[in-house]
Amino acid sequence: MEASIVAIGDELLIGQVTDTNSGSIARIMAPAGWKVAGVEVCGDSGDEIRSAIDRAFHRSNVVLTTGGLGPTKDDITKQVLMEIFGGEPVENSEVLENVRKIMSRRGLEMNELTAAQAIVPSSCEVIQNRLGTAPLMWFERDGKVLVAMPGVPFETVGMFTDEVFPKLQKRFPSNEVIEHRTFITTGISESALAEMLAPFEESLPENLHLAYLPNASYIRLRLDAKGVDKKTVNKDTDAACNRIRSIAGEYIVANEDITPAELLLKEADRYGATLATAESCTGGNIAGAITAIPGSSASMLGGVVSYSNSVKTNVLGVDPELIDRKGAVCEEVAMQMAAGVCRLTGSTVGIATSGIAGPGGGSAEKPVGTVCIAIAVENKCESVTMHFAGNRQRIIERAVNHSILMAVKMLRNKKEN
Amino acid sequence: MEASIVAIGDELLIGQVTDTNSGSIARIMAPAGWKVAGVEVCGDSGDEIRSAIDRAFHRSNVVLTTGGLGPTKDDITKQVLMEIFGGEPVENSEVLENVRKIMSRRGLEMNELTAAQAIVPSSCEVIQNRLGTAPLMWFERDGKVLVAMPGVPFETVGMFTDEVFPKLQKRFPSNEVIEHRTFITTGISESALAEMLAPFEESLPENLHLAYLPNASYIRLRLDAKGVDKKTVNKDTDAACNRIRSIAGEYIVANEDITPAELLLKEADRYGATLATAESCTGGNIAGAITAIPGSSASMLGGVVSYSNSVKTNVLGVDPELIDRKGAVCEEVAMQMAAGVCRLTGSTVGIATSGIAGPGGGSAEKPVGTVCIAIAVENKCESVTMHFAGNRQRIIERAVNHSILMAVKMLRNKKEN
Numbered sequence: 001m002e003a004s005i006v007a008i009g010d011e012l013l014i015g016q017v018t019d020t021n022s023g024s025i026a027r028i029m030a031p032a033g034w035k036v037a038g039v040e041v042c043g044d045s046g047d048e049i050r051s052a053i054d055r056a057f058h059r060s061n062v063v064l065t066t067g068g069l070g071p072t073k074d075d076i077t078k079q080v081l082m083e084i085f086g087g088e089p090v091e092n093s094e095v096l097e098n099v100r101k102i103m104s105r106r107g108l109e110m111n112e113l114t115a116a117q118a119i120v121p122s123s124c125e126v127i128q129n130r131l132g133t134a135p136l137m138w139f140e141r142d143g144k145v146l147v148a149m150p151g152v153p154f155e156t157v158g159m160f161t162d163e164v165f166p167k168l169q170k171r172f173p174s175n176e177v178i179e180h181r182t183f184i185t186t187g188i189s190e191s192a193l194a195e196m197l198a199p200f201e202e203s204l205p206e207n208l209h210l211a212y213l214p215n216a217s218y219i220r221l222r223l224d225a226k227g228v229d230k231k232t233v234n235k236d237t238d239a240a241c242n243r244i245r246s247i248a249g250e251y252i253v254a255n256e257d258i259t260p261a262e263l264l265l266k267e268a269d270r271y272g273a274t275l276a277t278a279e280s281c282t283g284g285n286i287a288g289a290i291t292a293i294p295g296s297s298a299s300m301l302g303g304v305v306s307y308s309n310s311v312k313t314n315v316l317g318v319d320p321e322l323i324d325r326k327g328a329v330c331e332e333v334a335m336q337m338a339a340g341v342c343r344l345t346g347s348t349v350g351i352a353t354s355g356i357a358g359p360g361g362g363s364a365e366k367p368v369g370t371v372c373i374a375i376a377v378e379n380k381c382e383s384v385t386m387h388f389a390g391n392r393q394r395i396i397e398r399a400v401n402h403s404i405l406m407a408v409k410m411l412r413n414k415k416e417n
Numbered sequence: 418m419e420a421s422i423v424a425i426g427d428e429l430l431i432g433q434v435t436d437t438n439s440g441s442i443a444r445i446m447a448p449a450g451w452k453v454a455g456v457e458v459c460g461d462s463g464d465e466i467r468s469a470i471d472r473a474f475h476r477s478n479v480v481l482t483t484g485g486l487g488p489t490k491d492d493i494t495k496q497v498l499m500e501i502f503g504g505e506p507v508e509n510s511e512v513l514e515n516v517r518k519i520m521s522r523r524g525l526e527m528n529e530l531t532a533a534q535a536i537v538p539s540s541c542e543v544i545q546n547r548l549g550t551a552p553l554m555w556f557e558r559d560g561k562v563l564v565a566m567p568g569v570p571f572e573t574v575g576m577f578t579d580e581v582f583p584k585l586q587k588r589f590p591s592n593e594v595i596e597h598r599t600f601i602t603t604g605i606s607e608s609a610l611a612e613m614l615a616p617f618e619e620s621l622p623e624n625l626h627l628a629y630l631p632n633a634s635y636i637r638l639r640l641d642a643k644g645v646d647k648k649t650v651n652k653d654t655d656a657a658c659n660r661i662r663s664i665a666g667e668y669i670v671a672n673e674d675i676t677p678a679e680l681l682l683k684e685a686d687r688y689g690a691t692l693a694t695a696e697s698c699t700g701g702n703i704a705g706a707i708t709a710i711p712g713s714s715a716s717m718l719g720g721v722v723s724y725s726n727s728v729k730t731n732v733l734g735v736d737p738e739l740i741d742r743k744g745a746v747c748e749e750v751a752m753q754m755a756a757g758v759c760r761l762t763g764s765t766v767g768i769a770t771s772g773i774a775g776p777g778g779g780s781a782e783k784p785v786g787t788v789c790i791a792i793a794v795e796n797k798c799e800s801v802t803m804h805f806a807g808n809r810q811r812i813i814e815r816a817v818n819h820s821i822l823m824a825v826k827m828l829r830n831k832k833e834n
Contacts, residue, residue, distance in 0.1 A: 013453040015444030016630045016639070022458065023435025036430040038465070041439065041456035048455070055472075105806070113608045131807075152631075154811050190487075191530045213433045214569075222433070277701070277722065283708025284694070284701030287722040291700025294776055294809055302728035304721055305694065305704040311719035311762050315732075345728050359711055389522070392711055394571055 001172050002037040003029065004056035008068030008077055009151055010043045021066045021149075021156045028161055032169060033178040033226065044068060049080045053146070061144045062168060064160075067151025069117070069134040078121060078137075081148060085139040087123025095126060095135045102133050124148075127163055131155040136164065145171060179225040179237045182257035185248060186218040186405050193219060193248060200243055207233075208240055216394060217401035220257065221248075253405060260404040261289040261296075267411045268299035268349065273377070275407075276347035277303030278316055278337035280328065281355035281371055285400045301345045306337060312354075316340030329354050329366050331383035334374035342376050350376035351407050353399055357392045371399045375410045382410055418589050419454040420446065421473035425485030425494055426568055427460045438483045438566075438573045445578055449586060450595040450643065461485060466497045470563070478561045479585060481577075484568025486534075486551040495538060495554075498565060502556040504540025512543060512552045519550055541565075544580055548572040553581065562588060596642040596654045599674035602665060603635040603822050610636060610665060617660055624650075625657055633811060634818035637674065638665075670822060677821040678706040678713075684828045685716035685766065690794070692824075693764035694720030695733055695754035697745065698772035698788055702817045718762045723754060729771075733757030746771050746783050748800035751791035759793050767793035768824050770816055774809045788816045792824045794831045799823075 005025060011017045019041055026036040037060045042048040049068065056063040068077030082088065096118035103110050117133050120126055127136035127147075134150040136159055147164050149156050185193060190212055194201075201210050207227050213220035223240055227233035245252065254263050268275055277287045284305045290296050304315055309328055312318040318336040326332060337352035355371030362368035367387070374383040384406065388398040422442060428434045436458055443453040454477045459465040466485065473480040485494030499505065513535035520527050534550050537543055544553035544564075551567040553576055564581050566573050602610060607629055611618075618627050624644050630637035640657055644650035662669065671680050685692055694704045701722045707713050721732055726745055729735040735753040743749060754769035772788030779785035784804070791800040801823065805815040 007456075011628065011630065012440065013443055013455070014447045014628070015440050015442070015453070016447075016628060016637075018437050018440025019456075020435050020437070023429065023432055025432070026430055027432030030431045030433075036432070036458075038430070038460075038469075039424075039436075039456070039458035041453075043455075052455075108606045108609060111608055111612045113612055154807055158808070189525045191528055192525060195528045195530055211428065211431075211433060213428065220433075279701070279704075282705075283713075283717075284696075284704030284720065284722065287696075287701030287724075288699075288705045291722070291724060292810065292813070296700075297724055300700075300724050302722040302724040302732075303701065304732075305701065305708070305719040307704075307708060307714055307717050307719040308762075314763075315719075315721075315761060344732060345725075346731075390571055391575070393709065396709070 001034045001062070001174055002060040003034060003062040003064055003168070004037045004060045005039045006049070006052045006056050006063060006065045007039065007041045007151075008044065008049055008065055012041050012067070013043050019066075020153050021151065024153065024157045025064060025160055028157070028165055031178065031180055032165075033174060033176050044076055046076050046080050049077060050083070053080070053084065057144055062172070063144070063146040064164075065146065065148045066156050069148065069150050077148060078119075081137065081139060081146070082121045082123065085121065085123040085141055085146070087121040089119045090122045091118050092120050092126055092135065093118070094128060095120065098128055098135070099133045127159070127167075129155060129159060131158045138167070175228060177227050177230045177233045179233050180257075181223045181237060181241050181255075183221040183244060183248075183252045184218055184254035184258060184263070185221055185251040186253050188219070188248075188251045190214045190219055193221070193251065196248055197244070200247055204240065205236070208236060215401070216397040218253070218260065218405060222257070253408060259289070259293075260401050260408070261293055264290065264404050264408050264411075265293055265296055265299055267408050271411055273299065273349050273411060274347045275300045275349045275351070276341045276345040278341035278350060278352040279303065279305050280307060280312070280337070280353055281357045282353045282396055282399050282403070283307060285396055286351055286353065286403055289400055289404065301347045304341055304344065312337060316344065327366070329356055329370060329372055331372045331374060331385055334372040335376070335381045335383050338374040338376035338381055348378055349407060349411065351403050352376075353403055355395075355399060357395045357399075359392060369395050371395070371402075373399065373403045373406060375403070375407045377410050377414045380410075380414065382406075418451045418479070418591060419477040420451060420479040420481055420585070421454045421477045422456045423466070423469045423473050423480060423482045424456065424458045424568070425461065425466055425482055429458050429484070430460050436483075437570050438568065441570065441574045442481060442577055445574070445582055448595065448597055449582075450591060450593050461493055463493050463497050466494060467500070470497070470501065474561055479589070480561070480563040481581075482563065482565045483573050486565065486567050487569075494565060495536075498554065498556060498563070499538045499540065502538065502540045502558055502563070504538040506536045507539045508535050509537050509543050509552065510535075511545060512537065515545055515552070516550045544576070544584075546572060546576060548575045555584070592645060594644050594647045594650045596650050597674075598640045598654060598658050598672075600638040600661060600665075600669045601635055601671040601675060601680070602638055602668040603670050605636070605665075605668045607631045607636055610638070610668065613665055614661070617664055621657065622653070625653060632818070633814040635670075635677065635822060639674070670825060676706070676710075677818050677825070678710050681707065681821050681825050681828075682710055682713055682716055684825050688828055690716065690766050690828060691764045692717045692766045692768070693758045693762040695758035695767060695769040696720065696722050697724060697729070697754070697770055698774045699770045699813055699816050699820070700724060702813055703768055703770065703820055706817055706821065718764045721758055721761065729754060733761065744783070746773055746787060746789055748789045748791060748802055751789040752793070752798045752800050755791040755793035755798055765795055766824060766828065768820050769793075770820055772812075772816060774812045774816075776809060786812050788812070790816070790820045790823060792820070792827045794827050797831065799827055
């Protein structure tokens with residue numbers, strides 16, 4: 001099944017807001033075998049919206065619009081939808097009640113602009129927005145469906161996941177069987193991995209497809225399988241996965257779609273380890289990535305952001321003479337940071353970074369992108385010096401992922417030995 | 418001047434990757450008065466790419482494509498471009514040299530897939546990609562220009578900023594004068610702000626436009642002005658900005674386009690303050706936001722992520738009896754954390770959070786979204802209990818922004834008194 005997306009809003013065209021909704025919608029639909037046939041981003045103009053919806057319906061029977069419904073918008077989207085699907089503006093009392101509730105929960109006063117959100121075309125079925133004030137609208141004609149959704153990503157994603165997509169799947173049931181398997185690989189480039197897997201990929205039957213999803217410091221490898229019989233699809237998928245493992249096994253760190261931080265928390269849980277971070281150049285982002293995962297408090301004790309040398313020496317106990325002699329960016333300092341945060345917090349694992357994220361601070365000997373990483377697991381400590389490419393943000397991102405994946409490997413090795 | 422964007426790649430349609438490039442391109446062009454006329458996302462199919470490019474040229478004289486050029490891709494995009502602009506595949510020795518350099522810098526071996534990137538249509542002018550292996554291609558015919566760019570955001574954004582956009586502006590020079598002014602407002606909802614500014618907005622002449630850009634915890638308000646005479650545009654903009662200040666001044670925290678963290682660093686620099694963080698529910702993200710800014714090490718000393726109570730008591734010196742009596746999520750604990758991190762690091766400003774980001778851990782008394790924030794500035798400490806809506810990620814994001822903006826206000830008040 002396919003759906004086309006029309007993302008509405010001048011703010012998307014002048015770059016005030018990036019359309020992340022289309023990607024999120026595609027990601028939510030993919031596991032169920034639904035695909036986005038196309039995405040168009042258009043401004044808040046009746047003509048543009050109308051012609052984009054026309055093209056979208058030409059492409060697929062399901063059209064999803066996002067945006068164009070906020071309180072400060074001209075109500076062009078609703079007008080265009082009435083031109084297409086008929087009906088007249090009516091006040092919906094449940095929407096009005098919802099708007100009132102949300103405004104009062106946020107401690108805000110109801111005003112005319114907000115109240116206008118309760119005016120909806122009589123031709124639609126309203127889906128109450130639990131997450132915001134703009135109602136979702138379901139239109140249907142000649143077997144085709146359009147769902148108008150708000151543009152705020154938190155609302156769009158939440159409502160699409162919980163209500164819109166289940167309703168669409170019910171409306172357009174499918175007998176297709178879909179399977180997805182994901183591997184996380186690290187320590188190999190996308191093109192080297194692709195070259196290694198090329199003969200296997202070429203041998204794949206029509207109903208199996210391999211996708212490469214490169215990230216900073218790791219690659220997600222996803223196998224998608226389709227068919228009509230669950231058993232056959234399952235057997236084909238298993239066989240293909242075994243071949244992937246036999247070809248690229250040494251680079252695979254996980255057999256499931258999981259972030260490095262989720263993987264680390266899983267390993268920590270398995271081995272009863274506790275985690276702490278000692279971050280210089282990553283500035284709290286390793287701790288941020290770990291604590292982004294619900295339930296992380298079971299293993300994560302905390303950490304220190306030792307941005308200044310005084311925090312490195314006074315809080316983490318790094319030898320000031322060592323910093324004087326070799327500078328803060330060296331493996332020895334990172335190792336003392338990792339050991340120091342274990343001592344300070346009582347954690348069994350310490351993850352430490354010290355590096356130069358740029359754009360300033362680089363030298364010939366230690367250029368921007370140089371990051372020393374040290375991982376302490378109980379009484380053992382390993383360190384490495386990496387040279388990451390990219391701008392400040394990307395260097396930090398790569399250092400975060402690399403450090404976490406290194407901790408995963410250390411934990412596994414430690415326990416296997 | 419307008420440009421249309423065609424974002425190419427199956428990965429965009431199945432949600433593996435979100436197209437952030439289109440938003441970035443729009444954001445880069447906007448200050449120069451260039452607008453994106455439309456964005457289409459299409460799959461790696463010759464027919465889809467061809468018809469999307471056709472529609473894009475129908476809309477504007479400049480078409481920008483992103484993606485469809487990576488080493489693991491079928492070379493469909495290049496083929497389609499040769500069908501449209503003519504030419505034949507030729508090897509470009511400079512591109513080959515560039516690919517070789519980049520691969521060796523990354524410590525990777527050159528392979529057939531990577532080397533194929535040096536094959537380009539003879540009908541294009543090559544723009545060397547300094548940031549990756551896929552070359553950029555500039556095509557021109559009948560006064561229309563198409564620039565094919567890679568899809569990796571870091572490469573797209575870097576190359577578009579530094580080379581493609583300057584070249585486009587030279588190719589299509591404009592006499593239009595553009596001005597943008599941005600205000601950061603906080604403590605007021607988008608609709609309340611819009612209602613407050615409605616009469617002013619309606620009174621604006623054609624060439625002035627006001628845009629609302631809501632973020633977690635704050636709103637960016639942007640005034641765009643166009644004209645032919647620099648002096649007049651400047652005078653009109655100044656006058657409009659003065660009116661905005663007189664209407665909504667109490668909610669304005671900055672008169673420029675600046676993130677809360679940039680604003681805090683500016684204030685810290687102005688007052689000679691040093692910064693430290695003590696984070697529980699925000700898990701290192703306040704420190705991460707501050708250290709994301711180049712040069713932050715001038716004021717930022719570091720911080721503690723006190724995720725567990727033991728780190729709160731042992732490292733930050735929070736009274737364990739207080740935690741036993743009132744729980745870790747209360748303003749008293751946040752205040753002791755803020756004071757504790759100042760003591761520990763010698764910082765003049767301490768920013769502390771303790772809250773429940775969810776999805777678990779909430780109670781009737783302290784529901785998910787409850788976040789206690791405390792800011793210590795020298796010997797003064799202020800605290801507040803907030804109730805943020807949204808999922809875990811959004812609650813953390815709001816708590817980060819709110820804490821930083823609260824620190825900005827405290828710093829200003831402290832120094833004014």
